[in-house]
Amino acid sequence: MRTSRASWHKNNSSAPVRKSTSVMRPSVLDPLFAPVSSLPGIGPKMSKLVSSLVTSQPDREATIADLLFHLPHNVIDRRHKPGIAYSENGDIVTLDVTIDRHMPGPRHGKAPYRISAFDDTGSITFVFFHPHRDWLEKMFPEGERRIVSGKVDWFNERPQMVHPDYVLKPEEAAAMPPVEPIYPLTAGLASKTLQKAIKTATDRVPTLPEWLDDAYLRQTQWPDFAEAVRTVHLPQEQSDISPEGPYIQRLAYDELLASQLALALVRANMRQLGGIARKPEGRLQKAVIAALPFQLTDSQKTAISEINQDLAEPVRMLRLLQGDVGSGKTVVALAALAQVIESGAQGAIMAPTEILARQHYASMLPLCEKAGIRIALLTGKDSQKQRRITQEKLDAGEIDLAVGTHALFQGSVTFRDLGLVVVDEQHRFGVHQRLALSAKGKGVDVLVMTATPIPRTLVLTCFGDMDVSRLTDKPAGRKPVKTVSASLDRLDEIIARVGAAVREGQKVYWVCPLVEESEKIDLAAVEDRHRVLEQVLQQRVSLVHGRMSADEKDAAMTAFKSGETRVLVATTVIEVGVDVPDATIMVIEHAERFGLSQLHQLRGRVGRGDKPSSCVLLFKGPLGETAQARLNIMRETNDGFLIAEEDLRLRGGGEILGTRQSGTPGFRIAQVEHHADLMETARDDARLILETDAELQSERGQALRCLLYLFGRDEAIRLLRAG
Ligand code: ADP
Numbered sequence: 001m002r003t004s005r006a007s008w009h010k011n012n013s014s015a016p017v018r019k020s021t022s023v024m025r026p027s028v029l030d031p032l033f034a035p036v037s038s039l040p041g042i043g044p045k046m047s048k049l050v051s052s053l054v055t056s057q058p059d060r061e062a063t064i065a066d067l068l069f070h071l072p073h074n075v076i077d078r079r080h081k082p083g084i085a086y087s088e089n090g091d092i093v094t095l096d097v098t099i100d101r102h103m104p105g106p107r108h109g110k111a112p113y114r115i116s117a118f119d120d121t122g123s124i125t126f127v128f129f130h131p132h133r134d135w136l137e138k139m140f141p142e143g144e145r146r147i148v149s150g151k152v153d154w155f156n157e158r159p160q161m162v163h164p165d166y167v168l169k170p171e172e173a174a175a176m177p178p179v180e181p182i183y184p185l186t187a188g189l190a191s192k193t194l195q196k197a198i199k200t201a202t203d204r205v206p207t208l209p210e211w212l213d214d215a216y217l218r219q220t221q222w223p224d225f226a227e228a229v230r231t232v233h234l235p236q237e238q239s240d241i242s243p244e245g246p247y248i249q250r251l252a253y254d255e256l257l258a259s260q261l262a263l264a265l266v267r268a269n270m271r272q273l274g275g276i277a278r279k280p281e282g283r284l285q286k287a288v289i290a291a292l293p294f295q296l297t298d299s300q301k302t303a304i305s306e307i308n309q310d311l312a313e314p315v316r317m318l319r320l321l322q323g324d325v326g327s328g329k330t331v332v333a334l335a336a337l338a339q340v341i342e343s344g345a346q347g348a349i350m351a352p353t354e355i356l357a358r359q360h361y362a363s364m365l366p367l368c369e370k371a372g373i374r375i376a377l378l379t380g381k382d383s384q385k386q387r388r389i390t391q392e393k394l395d396a397g398e399i400d401l402a403v404g405t406h407a408l409f410q411g412s413v414t415f416r417d418l419g420l421v422v423v424d425e426q427h428r429f430g431v432h433q434r435l436a437l438s439a440k441g442k443g444v445d446v447l448v449m450t451a452t453p454i455p456r457t458l459v460l461t462c463f464g465d466m467d468v469s470r471l472t473d474k475p476a477g478r479k480p481v482k483t484v485s486a487s488l489d490r491l492d493e494i495i496a497r498v499g500a501a502v503r504e505g506q507k508v509y510w511v512c513p514l515v516e517e518s519e520k521i522d523l524a525a526v527e528d529r530h531r532v533l534e535q536v537l538q539q540r541v542s543l544v545h546g547r548m549s550a551d552e553k554d555a556a557m558t559a560f561k562s563g564e565t566r567v568l569v570a571t572t573v574i575e576v577g578v579d580v581p582d583a584t585i586m587v588i589e590h591a592e593r594f595g596l597s598q599l600h601q602l603r604g605r606v607g608r609g610d611k612p613s614s615c616v617l618l619f620k621g622p623l624g625e626t627a628q629a630r631l632n633i634m635r636e637t638n639d640g641f642l643i644a645e646e647d648l649r650l651r652g653g654g655e656i657l658g659t660r661q662s663g664t665p666g667f668r669i670a671q672v673e674h675h676a677d678l679m680e681t682a683r684d685d686a687r688l689i690l691e692t693d694a695e696l697q698s699e700r701g702q703a704l705r706c707l708l709y710l711f712g713r714d715e716a717i718r719l720l721r722a723g
């Protein structure tokens, strides 16, 4: 028998693996954990392709379960038999025709091979490029009846079908599936190969113990897991694969429950392991706050007191600090860190990029100096020697607060006594990584800061069962950013206005899109814009893009910050958290290429001081409906939460978080647009399970263990005391 240390979770999580290895995957799941290469027709090469498609992890071989969680996004109904004349342009139809004649075209020409055929309603031409003549002659004998299925195109008012999907003798017609599932594909993988593999995989689904609550199952009238999986892959109707139908709902709920249950177990475990009650006088925190050149907002005060309460409890803090750009999260983080440091422990703040880490360091340094907090910056550029010295100081407890990037802290950095980790997150950080991090200390408290105002419906999926503090009010004196949109045709006019503003002493960001950091064209565009602006404005302009070294970026940012340059041309690297309070104008070129949340993030770079600010959305027309809607919303409101809700509505959950997959991040089946209510139910369900059967020992508890394995959440099982 296999133990739970299958390759499955090796790649699935970087969570700390606890010592209990006695936990075993229930053997009833074995068929579902066989590698895809155990399927007929899937050799090593196909296995690689299939795995990359269905796991989104390059180095893991997919299992049968992975394959089964790759759901069809559409179906083709081969029962659609309207007759030739009634087949609409673009329809996939099945025709019962008599072959009329072959029109091969010249043997060495480029012209396609055509075959005409007819039924009672009209005639059609089948079209073949690069034909295999012998095969065509055999498949379409003149004068005989054939069942042909494929997509009809009307061309010059005549129907034709290019490369039909099926050509069958009437007596073989049953070989064609009446309804065919259509799957998302990847280059090099034929649709029929994948269909066949998945169809075979459905035969391997065992009968599993039921993990859903009886009453809930009766109420929803959902099928069991096996039936749900089989039905979505062998659909009879379009509705069988509807996200709102019982089959997908069942599977989505299973996935959500697994995730919620795992999160609940992790959380219970963290609580149980216990945190350290930190109740210092608050001397350092007061000193930090007193050193600020401004008053805290009410919501900053509330957030700090919520955090102080968490810290004072002998359980671990797991708190999400949510606040729009410019709402002042950094100060709250520093206040939290001060509290922990005063109690004798160390703190760490992790930023997603090096620029941001430096910025945090620079803004915290003067406050820390006043309060007597020893702060250090760790960067990827530190020399070996520098790194060793810093590490020694961390181990000796001579550094109170370490600032660095996520990457740095995930590495080998150790602490004498790490008490609080602040993650400036930007969604790039999973629950599991967070667990790994908190293993760097005893009872480490965790504060996650997120700048994109995620709608409530998404907080749950992305962050799990965390406590939430929200910064809802803007620092005093902030004025909303006036936003206009203009066509790129008016570029000269905009540049002239920017020139006038710069002469008045204002500072300007000019953002060009960079869809992929590697796209040469975009890079050329940003360099080009830089050159043009320098020429027209007749002064030095800073430039920042992803291809530059950290040093070059730093130098450009510093020049802009200090006022040495007044214009900064940048790709979206500046999106995340950059703070230059006296910048007042944001120009976004090709605004139609950006998502709503991204536009909002960018706009949030200005309007940070007390001077009125503006944002110019330069677009290239004509605008599509969605792009138009986005720009309208941007002009109408500065409210980040409202914008996030609109973004969710316009784009769906996956994209709002900047991920490229279609579904909701972290999920293969569940989609926040369709299953938000299931998410809530799953959370309540998970809580109830933990209240009644915290060790998953009951009959349902055992079945739930299966569920956790099935969806790759089994690391949570190792947190249970008994195996
Ligand atoms: P974000 O929430 O986007 O991370 P920051 O923490 O970077 O925001 O704060 C943005 C700017 O606002 C910084 O310059 C910071 O010093 C300033 N700031 C923070 N809180 C206040 C406040 N209560 N009043 C005035 N300015 C503030």
Ligand code: MG
Pocket: 329, 330, 451, 577
């Ligand atoms: Mg910030």
